[in-house]
Amino acid sequence: xxxxxxxxxxxxxxxxxxxxxxxxxxxxxxxxxxxxxxxxxxxxxxxxxxxxxxxxxxxxxxxxxxxxxxxxxxxxxxxxxxxxxxxxxxxxxxxxxxxxxxxxxxxxxxx
Amino acid sequence: xxxxxxxxxxxxxxxxxxxxxxxxxxxxxxxxxxxxxxxxxxxxxxxxxxxxxxxxxxxxxxxxxxxxxxxxxxxxxxxxxxxxxxxxxxxxxxxxxxxxxxxxxxxxxxxxxxxxxxxxxxxxxxxxxxxxxxxxxxxxxxxxxxxxxxxxxxxxxxxxxxxxxxxxxxxxxxxxxxxxxxxxxxxxxxxxxxxxxxxxxxxx
Numbered sequence: 001x002x003x004x005x006x007x008x009x010x011x012x013x014x015x016x017x018x019x020x021x022x023x024x025x026x027x028x029x030x031x032x033x034x035x036x037x038x039x040x041x042x043x044x045x046x047x048x049x050x051x052x053x054x055x056x057x058x059x060x061x062x063x064x065x066x067x068x069x070x071x072x073x074x075x076x077x078x079x080x081x082x083x084x085x086x087x088x089x090x091x092x093x094x095x096x097x098x099x100x101x102x103x104x105x106x107x108x109x110x111x
Numbered sequence: 112x113x114x115x116x117x118x119x120x121x122x123x124x125x126x127x128x129x130x131x132x133x134x135x136x137x138x139x140x141x142x143x144x145x146x147x148x149x150x151x152x153x154x155x156x157x158x159x160x161x162x163x164x165x166x167x168x169x170x171x172x173x174x175x176x177x178x179x180x181x182x183x184x185x186x187x188x189x190x191x192x193x194x195x196x197x198x199x200x201x202x203x204x205x206x207x208x209x210x211x212x213x214x215x216x217x218x219x220x221x222x223x224x225x226x227x228x229x230x231x232x233x234x235x236x237x238x239x240x241x242x243x244x245x246x247x248x249x250x251x252x253x254x255x256x257x258x259x260x261x262x263x264x265x266x267x268x269x270x271x272x273x274x275x276x277x278x279x280x281x282x283x284x285x286x287x288x289x290x291x292x293x294x295x296x297x298x299x300x301x302x303x304x305x306x307x308x309x310x311x312x313x314x315x
Contacts, residue, residue, distance in 0.1 A: 026137065027137035044134075044137070044153040049164045071140060074133055
């Protein structure tokens, strides 16, 4: 538990998007997944800075794929969530759920 | 795509070369849907975000470096003015001894002023940029950001204290923007110096 890190809202979104994408999580797909699921388009700058920060915290890992001609011979940087990352996002989500439980939000049909 | 190489070079100033390459590859995938304009907006926003983060990882240290950079800049300026005054005195003496009391030829005088401007606006900030970058390995450009913030805050505040009471809101905005523009212009050789130190470090 001591090794579990606190995560900001956008960090949680990024970690969850990587988990959803599985093996195909790299900059473009992560951004598309976030846009599709949250209806908000993150700027590339915010996304790459967050990915670097998550990697420094040991919550995600990255590896470079093979260079592809479509990208001018540039490799994709694929991301996976570490066990510590999974624990951290699970704890953050449980906290949200405990706070929401039994709470009736005015004007919201399904909280 | 030549512009992709330029974009890669820009991003490699704030991240590792392999990460810069993969980020540019990602942005290139969106060129078909978003266009070249979107590509460049993405490159610049990513570079600024990464640079800003480098600064905010250690803001106190970066501001400390910026203050030391300002002191170094002042020392260099004083040394330059002293050397220029000594040189002027020596040249004046030579002209007097050779019987040309009207002063140097106008072309020589213009060249002298151009050289002085090049030193003040080019060489001094370039050297300060190199000095700052050597003291922040891995985040060479971050102290330059701190220097610019310090520059705008200090000179902006002094300007306001001096003449601020007479400013209308419009004049205030114009004054602030002109201070920012001058500072940005002055920063170009400083960033070039820091970039040079970074490239040299990365090549080893």
